[in-house]
Each structure stands twice: as C-alpha cells, then as structure tokens.
Amino acid sequence: MIECTHVYKKYKNGVNALYDINFTVDQGEFVYIIGPTGSGKSTLIKLLDGEEIATKGSVKVVGIDVGKLRHSKVPVYRRNIGVVFQDFKLLPSKTVFENISYALEVIGMKKDLIRRRVREVMNLVGLDDKGSSFPRELSGGQQQRVAVARAIANRPKVLIADEPTGNLDPSMSDEIMALLEKINREYGTTILMVTHDLNIVNKFRKRTVVLELGHIVADLAEGGYVQHDQ
Amino acid sequence: MINRIWRPIKEGFFGVFRHGAMSISAAIAVTLTLIIISLFLMFTMNVNQFTQGIEQSVQISATVEYGRESAEEEDRISLAIQNIEGVDTVKYSSKADEFQYYLDSFSDEKTREAFRPFEGENNPMHDAFYVTVKNGQVLESVAKQIEEIDGIESVNFGGSSAVALIQMLRSIRYGGGILAIALSVLAVFLIQNTIKLTIMARADEIAIMRNVGARNGFIRAPFVVEGVIIGALGAIIPILFTIYGYQYFYKITGGYLISAMFRLIPPKPFIWHISIALLVIGMAVGLLGSFFSVNRYLRWKR
Numbered sequence: 001m002i003e004c005t006h007v008y009k010k011y012k013n014g015v016n017a018l019y020d021i022n023f024t025v026d027q028g029e030f031v032y033i034i035g036p037t038g039s040g041k042s043t044l045i046k047l048l049d050g051e052e053i054a055t056k057g058s059v060k061v062v063g064i065d066v067g068k069l070r071h072s073k074v075p076v077y078r079r080n081i082g083v084v085f086q087d088f089k090l091l092p093s094k095t096v097f098e099n100i101s102y103a104l105e106v107i108g109m110k111k112d113l114i115r116r117r118v119r120e121v122m123n124l125v126g127l128d129d130k131g132s133s134f135p136r137e138l139s140g141g142q143q144q145r146v147a148v149a150r151a152i153a154n155r156p157k158v159l160i161a162d163e164p165t166g167n168l169d170p171s172m173s174d175e176i177m178a179l180l181e182k183i184n185r186e187y188g189t190t191i192l193m194v195t196h197d198l199n200i201v202n203k204f205r206k207r208t209v210v211l212e213l214g215h216i217v218a219d220l221a222e223g224g225y226v227q228h229d230q
Numbered sequence: 231m232i233n234r235i236w237r238p239i240k241e242g243f244f245g246v247f248r249h250g251a252m253s254i255s256a257a258i259a260v261t262l263t264l265i266i267i268s269l270f271l272m273f274t275m276n277v278n279q280f281t282q283g284i285e286q287s288v289q290i291s292a293t294v295e296y297g298r299e300s301a302e303e304e305d306r307i308s309l310a311i312q313n314i315e316g317v318d319t320v321k322y323s324s325k326a327d328e329f330q331y332y333l334d335s336f337s338d339e340k341t342r343e344a345f346r347p348f349e350g351e352n353n354p355m356h357d358a359f360y361v362t363v364k365n366g367q368v369l370e371s372v373a374k375q376i377e378e379i380d381g382i383e384s385v386n387f388g389g390s391s392a393v394a395l396i397q398m399l400r401s402i403r404y405g406g407g408i409l410a411i412a413l414s415v416l417a418v419f420l421i422q423n424t425i426k427l428t429i430m431a432r433a434d435e436i437a438i439m440r441n442v443g444a445r446n447g448f449i450r451a452p453f454v455v456e457g458v459i460i461g462a463l464g465a466i467i468p469i470l471f472t473i474y475g476y477q478y479f480y481k482i483t484g485g486y487l488i489s490a491m492f493r494l495i496p497p498k499p500f501i502w503h504i505s506i507a508l509l510v511i512g513m514a515v516g517l518l519g520s521f522f523s524v525n526r527y528l529r530w531k532r
Contacts, residue, residue: 051532053532074440074532075443075445075446076443076445078442080442083441089434089438090438091438091439093244093245093435095250098463102442106439106443106444150442155441
C-alpha cells in the first residue's frame with residue numbers, strides 16, 4: 001500500500017532531511033512513525049502526500065509513484081489518500097457539513113449521495129448535531145474529528161495522520177486514537193500516523209517506525225517505544 | 231453539467247457573503263476607481279462632441295463668377311464640389327438670397343432702406359455655395375480644391391483661425407482620451423490589487439482545497455464568480471452617480487457650457503452607455519483580477 005525505496009530528501013537550502021529510507025506498509029496496517037523534532041517525520045509525510053518530491057528513490061502509495069505526478073495531478077492523487085493534520089486545516093468559512101461534503105464534491109459525487117455519506121461519517125466521529133457549526137465554534141478535539149471525517153469521507157485506502165493529537169489534551173487524544181482504531185478495524189483503512197506522543201505509542205500499541213536525524217533507526221513490529229537516546 | 235455551472239455561482243455568492251468585510255472593502259475600492267473612470271469618460275466624450283459640433287458648423291462659402299450664373303454652369307460647379315473627397319453637404323444660395331441675408335444683418339430699417347437701390351438688376355452679390363466637410367482636418371484642402379474649380383470667384387472658410395480652433399479641440403480630445411485610458415489602466419490595476427489582497431488572505435484555504443483533492447478549475451471558479459460579483463457591486467454607486475449626476479449637471483447648465491458652441495451630449499441614452507461600460511469594466515476586472523490571483527496561489531503549493 002505504501003512503499004518507500006531508497007528515499008533521500010535534500011531541501012534547496014541544503015538541509016538533508018531523509019537518508020536512504022526503506023519501508024513498506026501493507027493494506028490494513030496501522031503504523032506509527034515516531035522521532036524527535038528534526039528527525040524527518042514531517043518531510044516523510046510531505047513526500048507521501050505529494051507536497052514534496054524525493055531527491056532520490058521512489059515513493060509509491062496505492063501503486064502511484066507520487067514523485068512523478070504533475071502539479072495538476074497532485075490533487076487527483078490525494079483523493080486516494082486521506083490526510084489529517086495537527087492544525088486540522090478546516091475551511092474556516094464553511095460549516096462542518098460543508099467541510100466534509102467538499103471532499104466529496106471534488107470527486108463529482110451526486111448531491112443525495114453526498115448528503116447520505118456526510119451524515120454517515122458525522123455519526124461515525126460522533127458529531128451528528130454539529131453539521132451547521134463553523135470550525136471556530138468547535139473545540140480542538142471536535143475540529144480534529146471533523147478533519148478525520150473529511151479525510152475518510154470518500155473511503156480512501158490510506159489515511160495519513162500528521163500529529164493528529166498534537167494540539168489536544170490527553171482525554172481528547174484518546175478519543176481521536178479510539179476513532180482511528182475504529183476506522184482501521186471497521187473499514188480496513190491503512191493508517192500511517194506520525195506522532196511524538198510516547199504515551200499514545202505505548203498505550204495503543206502498533207508497529208512503530210523510529211526516525212532519527214533522517215534515518216530509520218528501528219522498525220518495531222510489536223509496537224511500544226524502546227527508550228533511545230534523544 | 232448544470233451543477234458544474236450552478237455550484238461556482240452559488241459558492242461565489244456564499245463567498246462574498248461570508249467574507250463580508252473583505253468584500254465590502256474590495257467593492258469600495260472598485261467604486262472609487264469606477265467613479266473616476268466615469269468622470270473621465272463623460273469629460274472626454276463631451277469634448278469629442280464639442281469638436282465634432284464645431285467641425286460640422288464650420289463651413290466653406292464659395293462664390294460664383296458673374297458670367298457663370300446659368301443653371302447648367304452652377305449644376306456643373308455643384309457636382310464638382312460634391313465630388314471632392316471629404317465634402318459632406320453642398321447648399322446653393324442665389325444672389326437674391328445672399329442680398330436678403332446681407333440686409334437682414336442690419337437691425338435698423340434706415341440702413342436697410344439705403345441698400346434697397348441695389349436690389350434686383352443692380353444686385354452686386356454673387357450666387358454662392360455653402361459647403362460643410364465631414365472632418366475638420368480636411369477643411370483647408372477642400373477649400374483649396376473648390377478654389378481651383380472653373381467658375382469659382384472666391385472661397386472663404388474662416389482661414390487659419392478656424393483650423394487652429396479645431397486643432398486645439400482635437401488636441402484636448404486626444405489628450406483627454408489618452409488620460410482616460412491611462413487612468414482606466416491605473417484603476418484596473420488598483421481594482422486587481424484589491425481583489426488580489428482579498429484572495430491572498432485566503433491563500434491557506436486554496437492550499438487546503440488542493441489537499442482534499444480539488445482540481446485547480448474547481449477551486450478557481452467560485453473565486454472568479456466572487457470577483458465578478460464584487461466588480462458588479464462596486465459598479466452600483468458609480469452607475470447611480472453617472473445617471474443622476476449627469477442629468478443634474480445637464481439640467482443646471484441648460485445643456486451647454488459657456489456658449490452654445492459647447493453643447494453637451496443629451497443625457498439619454500448617453501448615461502445608459504456609460505453605465506453599461508462601468509458595469510462591464512467592473513465585472514471584467516473583477517473576473518481577471520481574481521483569475522490571475524487565484525492562479526498564483528494555486529501554484530504556490532504542490
């Protein structure tokens with residue numbers, strides 16, 4: 001489902017962010033990418049969602065070579081993956097319902113189907129009564145749930161979550177984690193989650209890939225974080 | 231298909247409404263610049279009208295030699311004048327008409343009586359042709375060509391002072407025209423910049439839209455509609471200003487400036503033409519401004 005082969009990334013300003021990254025994620029897997037600040041986690045997400053192009057090597061997601069996509073094709077590729085960000089990235093001038101339905105409008109889905117699907121995912125994330133609220137009227141946890149609902153609305157095979165609990169308190173973080181586990185279990189969605197929250201990694205144990213200074217230093221199938229020098 | 235057209239229109243209206251403050255400030259900028267454009271359009275078109283009016287009122291009078299006053303000769307001369315390029319109308323005036331015209335120019339009866347002996351057989355006047363030209367620039371050359379026609383005694387057209395007046399008005403018209411165009415370009419630039427600012431404030435929104443899989447055209451269309459709506463909203467006050475302002479100005483001036491020579495363009499349909507021009511300029515600039523600005527931010531992120 002996700003295949004990184006000898007991936008290197010060096011930015012124009014000379015910063016080397018990733019060195020020889022090799023890993024694969026199979027369909028239905030839930031994988032954490034962890035590491036300290038500056039370890040290359042965000043760069044890896046950018047390579048996966050097509051925002052950046054690898055300097056060397058190939059990044060394949062759902063069989064698409066992401067680095068070879070033309071600028072105009074990048075949004076079309078993104079319909080195959082759902083992305084959840086730390087800062088939610090909701091459209092401020094649209095209601096919760098409109099934010100979620102936007103992801104379905106872009107693929108040309110019919111109105112009645114959109115309505116039905118939006119209600120479904122709003123129910124799944126527990127926000128049935130918030131359809132007409134604007135993002136600014138919601139708590140951080142609720143906004144992140146809207147972002148998750150939008151990311152899974154068109155049933156993507158892969159969900160990439162970039163520090164989805166980074167701006168949330170522990171109880172809300174647990175709620176979001178429970179939601180992601182539910183999506184992974186019930187829909188079989190492959191989830192790749194970047195985090196530096198060790199509590200979560202140790203509490204909800206999954207396969208864990210550890211990044212440090214742009215290198216993969218561990219890939220723990222059993223999950224949990226082995227204390228490493230930081 | 232209908233949804234593809236309807237959606238951006240609906241979203242465009244929502245956009246204007248939900249970003250109310252930004253839309254109003256952009257529309258005010260459009261309003262101010264369109265008022266300036268309106269003023270210059272009205273000024274330039276009126277100067278144009280003055281020039282044309284004066285050009286048309288300047289005429290050449292050509293007198294016929296005494297021995298050439300037969301009907302055949304005068305038909306030949308009239309035809310020869312009509313055939314000159316740039317001639318608009320040719321009007322014949324007999325020597326009797328000319329004498330009457332001369333007499334009428336005196337207001338007191340005594341003087342008129344003094345000229346009575348010259349009436350009829352003794353009339354010293356010439357038969358004459360009054361010629362108007364299509365364009366003031368050819369006045370001098372047409373006069374010269376009439377002078378060369380066999381049977382013409384003399385030609386009078388107000389000489390170099392008439393040509394100088396026409397030349398001056400022409401310069402004002404061209405100067406005003408260039409100024410109006412330059413100002414319009416400046417106004418267009420200002421409007422475009424304002425719209426660019428409203429879109430810049432929403433650059434993040436554009437990036438989010440690409441993140442959730444929206445193609446460039448899908449993102450761009452509502453913004454373009456928004457630009458058109460802002461342009462149209464901004465044109466409302468300038469249009470009202472043009473309609474009521476010009477009608478009021480026409481009324482208080484009595485339809486002319488200084489003298490009857492500078493006759494103003496009647497308000498209708500003039501104000502409608504200017505209003506349509508303002509609406510089209512506002513909407514077109516709104517459309518192009520938002521199109522180019524959104525494009526810029528679409529390329530901003532991959």
